[in-house]
Amino acid sequence: MIMEDTFAKTEIHKPENIVYKKTDLMVDRPLSYCPGCGHGTAHRMLMEVIEEMNIQDKTIGVSPVGCSVLAYDFLNIDMLGAAHGRAPALATAIKRMWPNHFVFTYQGDGDLAAIGTAETIHACNRGENITIIFINNGIYGMTGGQMAPTTLPGMRSSTSPYGRDVATMGHPLKITELVAHLPGVYYVTRQAVHTPNHVRKTKKALRKAFELQKENKGLSFIEIVSNCNSGWKMTPVQSNKWMEDNMFPFYQLGDIKVDGKLVEKKEIAGKE
Amino acid sequence: MGELKLMKGNEAVAEAAIRAGCDGYFGYPITPQSEVMEYLMAEKPFERTGMVVLQAESEVAAINMLYGGAGTGKMVMTSSSSPGISLMQEGISYMAGAELPALIVNIVRGGPGLGTIQPSQADYFQAVKGGGHGDYKLLVLAPASVQEMCDHVKLGFDKAYQYRTPVMILSDGAIGQMMEKVVLFDQIPRRTDEEVIAQCPWASNGRPQTRNHNIITSLDLDPAGQERVNLKLQAKYKLMEQHEVLYEEIQCEDAEYLFVAFGLSARICQKAIDLARAKGIKVGLFRPITLFPFPVTEVSNVGNRVKGILVVEMNAGQMIEDVKLSVGCKVKIEHFGRFGGIIPSPDEVVRALEQKIIGG
Numbered sequence: 203m204i205m206e207d208t209f210a211k212t213e214i215h216k217p218e219n220i221v222y223k224k225t226d227l228m229v230d231r232p233l234s235y236c237p238g239c240g241h242g243t244a245h246r247m248l249m250e251v252i253e254e255m256n257i258q259d260k261t262i263g264v265s266p267v268g269c270s271v272l273a274y275d276f277l278n279i280d281m282l283g284a285a286h287g288r289a290p291a292l293a294t295a296i297k298r299m300w301p302n303h304f305v306f307t308y309q310g311d312g313d314l315a316a317i318g319t320a321e322t323i324h325a326c327n328r329g330e331n332i333t334i335i336f337i338n339n340g341i342y343g344m345t346g347g348q349m350a351p352t353t354l355p356g357m358r359s360s361t362s363p364y365g366r367d368v369a370t371m372g373h374p375l376k377i378t379e380l381v382a383h384l385p386g387v388y389y390v391t392r393q394a395v396h397t398p399n400h401v402r403k404t405k406k407a408l409r410k411a412f413e414l415q416k417e418n419k420g421l422s423f424i425e426i427v428s429n430c431n432s433g434w435k436m437t438p439v440q441s442n443k444w445m446e447d448n449m450f451p452f453y454q455l456g457d458i459k460v461d462g463k464l465v466e467k468k469e470i471a472g473k474e
Numbered sequence: 475m476g477e478l479k480l481m482k483g484n485e486a487v488a489e490a491a492i493r494a495g496c497d498g499y500f501g502y503p504i505t506p507q508s509e510v511m512e513y514l515m516a517e518k519p520f521e522r523t524g525m526v527v528l529q530a531e532s533e534v535a536a537i538n539m540l541y542g543g544a545g546t547g548k549m550v551m552t553s554s555s556s557p558g559i560s561l562m563q564e565g566i567s568y569m570a571g572a573e574l575p576a577l578i579v580n581i582v583r584g585g586p587g588l589g590t591i592q593p594s595q596a597d598y599f600q601a602v603k604g605g606g607h608g609d610y611k612l613l614v615l616a617p618a619s620v621q622e623m624c625d626h627v628k629l630g631f632d633k634a635y636q637y638r639t640p641v642m643i644l645s646d647g648a649i650g651q652m653m654e655k656v657v658l659f660d661q662i663p664r665r666t667d668e669e670v671i672a673q674c675p676w677a678s679n680g681r682p683q684t685r686n687h688n689i690i691t692s693l694d695l696d697p698a699g700q701e702r703v704n705l706k707l708q709a710k711y712k713l714m715e716q717h718e719v720l721y722e723e724i725q726c727e728d729a730e731y732l733f734v735a736f737g738l739s740a741r742i743c744q745k746a747i748d749l750a751r752a753k754g755i756k757v758g759l760f761r762p763i764t765l766f767p768f769p770v771t772e773v774s775n776v777g778n779r780v781k782g783i784l785v786v787e788m789n790a791g792q793m794i795e796d797v798k799l800s801v802g803c804k805v806k807i808e809h810f811g812r813f814g815g816i817i818p819s820p821d822e823v824v825r826a827l828e829q830k831i832i833g834g
Binding site for chain 1: 497498500526528530531532534535536538539540541542543545546548550564565568572667677678679680681682683687688689690691692693
């Protein structure tokens with residue numbers, strides 16, 4: 203048996219047989235994310251873009267507090283771990299200190315749209331020439347599934363066990379639409395990573411954002427609506443279906459601002 | 475010799491930052507230190523040296539900008555006053571944990587809460603004992619003149635990089651606002667990006683093929699790993715205690731009594747010494763210049779030669795705890811303080827010495 207295995211591996215592990223491989227910009231270690239989570243795919247698309255642009259030696263990333271707090275362990279580029287919500291403040295200074303480098307933040311919804319709202323809005327409003335990548339899964343995943351600023355009306359979480367009551371708990375915050383209205387923000391889009399088609403679109407959006415950063419166009423803001431099967435108490439497949447049925451109507455996918463201009467949409471606010 | 479100028483303490487801090495080769499200042503307006511950023515904006519250091527000056531949306535953002543800039547190896551600073559420094563404590567704790575060099579200038583005003591905009595020394599504990607969460611210390615410098623406001627900026631940056639630690643200048647509204655002669659040191663060129671990369675191999679400023687990626691963080695989920703971080707920090711603080719103590723002794727040689735005071739209080743005590751000696755009271759002054767590391771041995775040596783010690787502070791009694799721990803219990807040690815923004819007069823300091831120490 204051992205002989206056969208060895209034979210099989212050496213046969214397969216030949217350069218000419220490799221048709222697809224993980225980018226070297228992903229550190230070769232197991233991800234800390236739950237099976238089924240979209241973070242891993244988002245990480246990989248981001249790193250593929252940086253590899254394809256060949257800018258890994260000039261890219262500095264800022265990771266948040268939340269599920270992706272350990273993103274710096276997986277992304278094989280120089281990184282800084284920010285305090286909760288403060289990633290855009292770090293990125294502001296990093297870009298000002300290293301104007302020819304590529305700087306991005308990678309943040310979840312609690313980090314970006316609750317505790318870090320001020321830093322998000324003001325970095326956007328200053329038009330910092332950075333890329334903000336915003337993973338929105340409508341829940342605090344790491345701390346165990348509490349209500350987030352983006353939790354949908356009626357949606358259950360451990361701190362809204364009977365569903366989010368907007369009368370007492372407030373409405374979900376569409377921060378992406380909000381920042382799109384700020385003049386310093388150049389490119390805003392909302393994507394997903396749960397199907398190959400969406401993954402391709404997300405990667406394209408990331409590429410565009412980094413190209414725009416190269417051209418000093420201003421801030422790019424990419425929201426990725428993602429699932430949280432653990433926090434939502436579903437299987438990965440169920441969670442993706444639930445996301446399509448419930449998250450996408452509220453957080454509509456597609457470009458929101460392109461070339462510094464808001465995209466005309468009949469129903470930009472989505473289904474309330 | 476450098477350029478001689480008449481300057482406010484706050485302006486001297488700002489000018490010294492430019493001359494020290496600082497790469498970035500991030501701040502938020504608060505009285506009584508707003509002149510720091512005002513001076514910087516008016517001076518256009520981005521034209522003089524390429525230094526970045528940015529007004530942040532809050533003290534929280536400012537300290538995290540400091541974290542970001544410092545994490546890439548750049549020489550960064552902020553300034554604020556007590557309520558603003560309270561807001562920065564989270565970020566300062568993260569910077570201590572991530573071992574980031576930076577300079578934080580605290581022009582203290584009276585508290586608690588919004589308090590007053592007048593000078594105070596009420597934030598001694600916050601500055602010297604950690605301030606934010608977790609076991610950490612800052613190297614704390616206490617200038618007593620506009621000249622030291624200038625010199626401590628350069629010294630602070632040097633020590634911040636030597637120990638990879640945030641350094642705090644603990645001053646107050648009076649020293650920030652008062653004008654004195656100051657000899658400015660000559661311009662030190664800002665380091666080039668290549669020099670920053672070479673001098674800070676730990677910094678996250680873009681990974682070349684030749685090394686692994688750098689990570690700036692204060693997080694270690696493994697308790698054994700976090701304990702190693704704590705031990706490393708403690709070893710660093712021990713080194714500072716051995717090598718970085720600064721203090722000044724004034725008329726201590728023949729002193730029978732001793733004032734211990736830092737910053738503005740020490741200036742007042744100098745005048746009080748003249749008044750007391752005119753009355754025949756032989757009193758001297760011991761002035762800690764570094765508040766952490768505290769001059770434990772030095773104050774003990776002087777303190778144990780005298781009959782009594784009056785610790786003079788513009789607070790309800792904070793540094794006196796360190797003086798008592800240092801000197802021990804053989805010598806009488808009392809505190810005299812005014813607070814809420816009141817500056818004690820030399821007369822009342824002498825009266826307090828007579829009542830609490832000599833007559834008491």
